Each structure stands twice: as structure tokens, then as C-alpha cells.
Amino acid sequence: MTLSLPLPDQPAHAIAESVRTGAVSARAVVEATLARIDAVDGRRPSTSPGPDDPENSRRVHAYISLQAEQALERADAIDAQVARGEDPGPLAGVPLSVKDIFCVAGTPSTAASRMLEHFVAPYTATPIARLQAAGAIAIGKVNLDEYAYGSSTESSAFQPATRNPWNANCVPGGSSGGSAASVAAGEATLSVGTDTAGSIRQPAAFCGVVGLKPTYGRVSRYGLIAFGSSLDCPGPVTRTARDAALALQAMAGADPHDSTAAALPVPDYSRGLDQGVRGLRIGLSPDYFRIRYPDPTTGEIRDTELPPEIVAATRAAAEALARAGAEIVEDVPLPNTSFGIPVYFVISRVEAASNLHRFDGVKYGHRTQQTIRDLRDMYRKSRGEGFGRQPKLRILMGMYVSGAQYASQYYQRALRVRTLIRRDFESVFDPQGAYRLNALLTPTTPTTAFEIGAVYGNSVLMQYADLLAVNANHAGIPALSMPGGFDAGGLPIGVQLFGADWDEATLLRIAHTFETLTADAAWRSRRPLALTQ
Amino acid sequence: MADTITPELFDYLVELAALELASDEAEYLRHQLNQQLTAIRELERIAVPDDIPAAAHGVPFTAAARPALRADEPVPSDLALALLSGSPDSDDGYFIVPEIQHQDL
Secondary structure (H helix, E strand, O other), X not given: OOXXXXXXXXXXXXXXXXXXXXXXXXXXHHHHHHHHHHHHOOOOOEOOOOOOOOOHHHOOOOEEEEOHHHHHHHHHHHHHHHHOXXXXXXXXXXXXXXXXXXXXXXXXXXXXXXXXXXXXXXOOOHHHHHHHHOOOEEEXXXXXXXXHOOOOOOOOOOEOOOOEOOEOOEOOOOOOHHHHHHHHOOOXXXXXXXXXXXXXXXXXXXXXXXXXXXXXXXXXXXXXXXXXXXOOEEEEEEOOHHXXXXXXXXXXXXXXXXXXXXXXXXXXXXOOXXXXXXXXXXXXXXXXXXXXXXOOOOOOEEEEEOOHHHHHHHHHHHHHHHHOOOEEEOOOOOXXXXXXXXXXXXXXXXXXXXXXXXXXXXXXXXXXXXXXXXXXXXXXXXXXXXXXXXXXXXXXXXXXXXXXXXXXXXXXXXXXXXXXXXXXHHHHHOOOOOOOOOEEEEEOOOOOOOEOOOOXXXXXXXXXXHOOOOHHHHHOOOEEEEEEEEOOXXXXXXXXXXXXXXXXXXXXXXXXXXXXXXXXXXXXXXXXHHHOO | OXXXXXXXXXXXXXXXXXXXXXXXXXXXXXXXXXXXXXXXXXXXXXXXXXXXXXXOOOOOOOOOOOOOOOOOOOOXXXXXXXXXXXXXXXXXXXXXXXXXXXXXX
16 A cells, blocks of 8 residues: 555555455545545535535535445445455455446436436446445445536536536536546545546546546446447546556446447456556557647637647657657558547437437426426426436437438438548558557547636537547547646646557556656646645 | 528427427527537538448447347346336336327327
8 A cells, every 4th residue: 555645545456455455444445535525525516506605616526426324334344354354356445436327226316417316226337336346335426417418517407516626617527527526536546437429538637537438348338327329438537547457347348238248358457557568559640639629719610739738748658658668650640530529419419319218207307397288298398397408409419410301411421431430440450451559649638627617508619628539439449548747727638548449458558657657757746736725 | 601400490309309498598509509510511521432331339249249149038127116116106007197198190
């Protein structure tokens, strides 16, 4: 265990080792984490929050609900296992926050929507159940954009929305903003998020933590409240690559409840972490440094360069890996990836609209209390009251672009461009191809964390926050965001790795090597402002 | 440029989507939809050869990755009551809904 760090700031692998050997009790870990939450999180968000006050405006507000009593009971059960000489698992005693888009039996599972404000899940999602079986302790459910529709967590129906632990005036990113913020602030050691266009990696970049989107199908989606069913990937948010490896190990694998969960062997993700990067071919693509991006003022989509600090951090990561023996391959072409957001605007909306039709005020969720004429009137009023603006926007766009008279122009075309995007990645990862890459290295985001309110309301600019992340979802490939430094304003910069299908192990190995190479860098010793106030 | 999604088309979509909207909300949503279409029209900049198929997913579902279908056999579940308890209105194992008006098709 790293003696200089308080328990809530210890990595998961150190906590688990200490709990398994009896050096530290799981109860002590959970109590320390609850004390951290008490110190930094502020009041719980709600659908009727009232005005914010100056004291709370500095707080993180990651958690929608806490399950403190159950967490302490679970900690005592783990400590009893240790006392009996039993092994409580590789994540024994590790505090876990769960994005509130996952069902966890007996907990409110809201999707950050009024629609599900009072919904209590009758069963537990597979990724969460597997982490619990490995010894992780679920502390509570964390905030997100409503139904995961957003990139800042501001669209949550539960306000105040989560704030960035590094600067409370800024967003934590989204949609897994509560996940990333809770891990950055030591309010959890591990979190589970979901990534449909970057919703794990973008908030991980904004909050200075590690976020892993596994290959589509590596982790079961059973028990996840669906957004875009061909794009959604559950994955871990942690403070180190080693912890991400441990978490993915527990979560991954086939699941009889999800036919899209792949029946492939799951490798040992921790075993290769220390092998270094010598001989690995890591690509840099000009298409991820010069981008098509909306002008914030006019909205015109035009070619532009990334901010120099973000380019510099990515280049510095490449140089560090090169010094460690990696071969950096420049000028890797990914010509179709600039269409990732327009394609996503179409495909994700069609899938979201389809998934949201189940919310009808009949089986679960909100039902209007207004006087109604008939069943259809009840649907319209219930959905009108229960959904916020982002779900409504997605439903309406999904209906439009998939309509019979428009589908070939929009939906079918987007699906075919998705094929071209997939082929870009197949080409550069092909072991017999011209580039033969083991990974691509890119920035994670076009900007660092933006100020609360600066983008919210502009649904196009908000969507483009995922520009550099979204293509991993179109292609299905794994991707990881890791901290790469800070900008002049003290906000974290994320650096991203893309990998070939099912090859999360190489991404974790590169990320772990980069952490080792930069362990003594001054920026690694910075702490979030939320922990110093 | 004239709005592609006119108020009339918007009202049609709202009806299809089974939503009831306040007027200020409707205007915001219609404006954002038109803004988003500007971004979607970026797709007109790319040549898509006729032989490019549509992709319903990214990673190929190979035989090795595809799980075997489970046997088509009923399995008892103890979740039924818990599921029904999440309904806004249920009785004796049934969901209760308002009267469904008869429509001549």
C-alpha cells in the first residue's frame, strides 16, 4: 500500500491487497470513502433542487443516491470472509460508484431522468454483479446526462449537476460525469460508466483519470438502460491502468443474458502490464490533429487545428513512448473518421428513439396525473412530463432520419459511411497491411473541460465534444483515455489510445508504461481543487 | 436557408413520437433539429461507392465470437412480482391502463 496516500486515494489493487491480507479492513475503507463523500460531495442532487448556494457551488455533487448501509454490511461480510481464511476476491473492499444508468437490485435506478425518478431496479446488471462478486463494494449511484444523452452531465434531471473536481466552475464531461468526478475526487476507487460516443473517455479526460471503452461485446450490456444498442459499451473508470485491468477482468466475458456479449476467451489483463512498449508500433494520424469542428459563434463547420496544449501533450506522450522503445508511425491516414459525428447524429438518434419507446407510463416509470382522454393521450402527457429536452430531441431526430421518405438520404447513408470508418481502422491495424499498428495515439478531446453553461443548449457544439472519441464506437474497437498533463488553466488533458478488436491488453500495457515513465513528472503530483478546499 | 423541419413537419414528428410539448420547448427543439441537420449534411461531402454495404455494428460477429443460442425452454422467474411493482398501476398480475378507444381500421 502507498503509505503516503489516504485510503480513498489509494489505487484499487493496493486496497484489495491490504484487505485480502487483513492489513486493512474493508469497513475502514468504506468508512473512509463515505467520509470523503461527506467532505467534498455537497448536497444530493434532486429533481426539485431549489437555488444553489455558494458553499454547494464548490462541491462535486457526483452521487444521486448513496447505499451507505448496504456498503457497510457488505464490508463486514468481506472482513468476516478474511477472518475465516477465505479469499473475498481480487477487488476485495474496493469502493465502487455506479453510473445511474445501470440497474442494481433494490436501488433507485433513474437514468438521471424524471421518467425513472422513482424506479427501483428488480435485478442487477451483469457488469455490476460481476464486480461485486469480485469483492468490490457498491457505494452509490452517480450522476450522468439524462439517459446518457450529453457530454457535460448538465442535462441531468437531478440538479445540481456534477462539477469538475479540478475546477468547480467547469463541467466534468459526460455522460459518465459522476463516474469520472467521483473517482478523481476519491469518492470511489473505481466506477462503471458507459461509452456510446466517448462517454467514458471524454469525462475521464476532463477529470484527469483513466477511462476504458472495451471492444463492443467484451462486456455484457444486460441491465444497462439502453441508449444506442449497437454502440453502447460498459467500461471502467479508474485512477490507474492497473486498476482498469483489474476491473475489466472482473466485468468481461460471455453472458447468457446478452447475445451480443462475445463468447471469446478473456485474457489476463494484468499479466502483460509490465512488459513495456519496446517493438510496439503506435500510429499518429493527421486526421486527429486537424479537425472539422463547428465555429462556436457562427455554427459553421470548418477545418481547424486543435489547441496547441492538447497537441503538445499528445506529442509528448508519443515521444515518451518512443524513448521507451515504441516505434512511432507518423502520417497514418484515417480519411473517413472526420464524418464520425454526422454519422453519429443519425445512427444514435434512430437507436435512441427506438429504445425510448418502451417508456410509456405503463410498465414502469412516470405516468401523468393530469386528466386524460384515452391511452394515447396518457402516452403523450406521460412522455412529455417525464422526458427532458435531450431525450425529446433524440426521439424527434430519430423519427425524422429513419422515416420512409428520408431513410436513404440519412439513415442508410450513415450506416454505409460507418462501414468506411470501420475500414479505416481495419486497414491500419491489419497485421499484413502497410501500417501494422498495435495502437493509435490521439488526443481524447478537442478542448479541456469547458465552463458550466458555456455549451449547454447548443446541441451541435455539445455533440462535437465527442469528435475524437466517437469513431471507436462506430468501429467497435477498444479505446482508452489516460491523463497526459494539464493546460495553462490547471485543467487535465486526456490522451487516447485506439486498439484492434479485442486487444484491450495492449492499450492497458501502453497506458501502464506511460504512467511509469511519467511517474516523477511534476504534473503527476497535482491534486484536484475539490480536495484542497 | 429555409428550415428543413418546418412547423408542420415538426408537429407531425411530435405526434409520431407521442410527445406533448410546451410551446417554448417546441420552438427550442425545432431550432436544434434544424441546426443538427446542418451537421448531418456533412455526409453529403463524402462519396460512398454503390458497393459499400450498410454496417449495423462495428465488430464482426464471427462464429467464434457468437454465443450459442440457449435452448428454447421456459425457465421460472421470481421477478414477475418485482417487475409489476414498478408499474404506475397494476392489479392481480395485470398492468392497468386507461380505456383504449375503439377505432375502425
